[in-house]
Structures are given as structure tokens and as C-alpha cells.
Amino acid sequence: MNSAKKVGRPKKFDRDAALMSAVNVFWLKGYDGASMTDLTEAMGVNPPSLYAEFGDKLNLYRLAIDRYASNDACSPLVAFESEPDIEKAVRAFMNEVLVYATRHDSGAKGCFLSSSVATSAGSVEGVQELLKKAIEATDRRLAKRFDAAKADGSLAKNFPSLERARLMFDLRQGLVFRARACCSIKSMKSDVDKRVKMILSEPDS
Template identity: 60%
Template sequence: MTDTKKLGRPRNFDYDEALMQAMSVFWTKGYDGASLRDLTQAMGITGPSLYAAFGDKRELYLKTIDLYADVDGCAPVVAFENEEDITKAIKGFLSEVVHYATEHESGAKGCFLASSVVTTVGQIEGVAERVEAAIEDTEKRLAARFAREIDKCTLPTDFPSRERAALLYDLRQGYMFRGRAGWSGERMQKDVDARVQMLLSY
């Protein structure tokens, strides 16, 4: 049984909350566009506190990427996994994506990975692996949901789960890109139904 109490002076800020704020800044301004002043101001802490808690700028950046991949960015996937009716599940996923791309509470538009992180691939060590892992993890979860439907016999045994998962992912990326470019949610929502049908056709 390990002691949870920590030594020394306690933090007077919330670690996770500060990390979320940092993510918003990187999301909006990009890695290089986000200055330490921007970050510390948004996080409500001073420079030395940032360095003590998160390491340098690059380490903080990688932590925000992990936060996005593991928690924030997969909201549509969770919705997809938790809806039993596959038609509603797909529609729910795409609708969540559209909503996410245009109405994120942070004010940032699009997808953190697709709209900001992607720029730093090949420039900052540790980013490329994380982006690739995020793609593969998401597609696996999407494919698994389709496969579950095959088990339920509501989709034929030769239904191409992996291909449709990849397709669903690309539709996600398309909506996220459009959201970043300024498209409204209503505009994108219009052809969701047609796409749902397409994803289930065979």
C-alpha cells in the first residue's frame, strides 16, 4: 500500500485542467505559434511552474497529444461503440464529428491532430508515432464495432469491416478539415444520411 500523500508544497493549480488549456492553445495556434507566454497565461501558471510540472515545451506538447488521443478526441468513437443499432451508431458518429469539428468548448475548430499536430510531424520527435498510433487505434475500434454487427448477424459475414472503418475515418477527417476551414455544422450535416446508407451498403 503506497502512500498517496506527496511531500513538499502542494500545487495551487489543477494539473489536468492546465493540460487541457495547453491543448487548446496548441490546437488554436499550433506548436510553434504557441509561445510560452500564451501557454502560461492560458494555463494560469508561471513559467517555472510549467517547467516543473510538465517539462519543457516539447514534453508538454506530447502530453497534450496523449490527452487528446486518449480522452478528448475519441468522443465520437465512444458514441459509435455505445449505440447498439448500427445505423444509429454511424449517424451518431458522424453527427458527433460534425459537432466536434465546429462546436468544441475550447473554441478551437477541427481536430487537434488533423488541424495542428500534423504540421509538426517530422519536426518534433515523438509526434509521428503518436499520430500513426491514433489512426490505427481509432480504425481498430471502428472496425471492431462493425465486426460485432457481423456477430449479431445484422451484417453479412463478408462485410468489409476494415475497409468501412477506414472509410468512416476518412469521412471524419474530411469533416474535421471542413470545420477548421470554417464550414458550419448545418452545412456538413446535410449529407450525413446519404453517407450512413453508403457505409452500410453491400
């Protein structure tokens, strides 16, 4: 049983909430920029408890990435999946990306995966594989929504779901990047309409 009371002094912190706090710290400061002091303070866990529960810093980072990636509440994705009309769904996705990229609660901008994780992919061991899996999972998740639209007749039978899913994802990266540099949200918004049409355009021949 999971809820069975265990012998010994009970833990003071909630594992999942602490991990989410770690995500925020890494998000805001990056892997190298986040010190164990930053982490212990934000998580409300003293160093010895942290090491006992999550291992060393690198392991905590990997667990934080997993925690973030397995969280299917990423707002642009949710917006895309929950809107029945496919055109409105794509538009909702793009708009939500802008909001997500420019106004994030923790102060961090963009996407955890595409900013700090992408940067550390080359230097921090094991991160690259986690990142690749997260990208592929997102591609598939986007494609699935297109497939559903094909099934109900909203999209042509020969609509290339996966290709357009990748397109959508890549466009998203560009917006996130621009948001990081504080490009005006207005200039980005002006492109949304045309990009939605591109994503949904009929495949040639």
C-alpha cells in the first residue's frame, strides 16, 4: 500500500510539490545557475533530506524534467485538444503559446524544455534523451488531434498530420524564442492568422 503509515519520523514536505518547486527554480535559473541553496529554499527541504529523497543535483534535474514533461497540463496543448473546431483549435494553440511564452507566473519565460533544458542538453548527461522523448511525444500528441479532425471530416483524407504537427511545433519554438528576447507580442500576434492558414492548407497534389 502507498498510504500505509511507515515507521519513523514523517516527512515534512510533499514530494510532488517539492519537485514542482525545483522545476520552477531550474526554469528560472537554468541547471548551472540554480544553486542547491536556491533549490533547498524554494522546495522547503533541507539539504540532507533533499539528497536522501532525490539524489544529487543532476538526478534532481532529471526528475524535474520528467515531472514537467509528464505534466499534460501544458496550456497550448490543452487549448489545442479541447477546442472542437480544428481551425479555432490551431488558432487557440498559437494564441496560448504567446500568452504562455510572455506571461508566466514564476517569472520564467518560454518553455522549460525549450529554454534551460535545451541549453543543458549538450553538457548535462542524460538530458538529451529526455528532451528527444518529450519532443516526439508532443509531435505525436499534436498529430493525434489532426487525425481526429480527419476522421470527422474536418480535414482532407490526405492531410499530413505528423508533418503539420512538426510544423506547428517548430513555429511555436520561434515564438518562444522571440518572447525570450521580449519582442513585442503585437508583432507576433499579427502573424498568427496567416500561420494558422498555412498549417491547415491543403497538401499539394
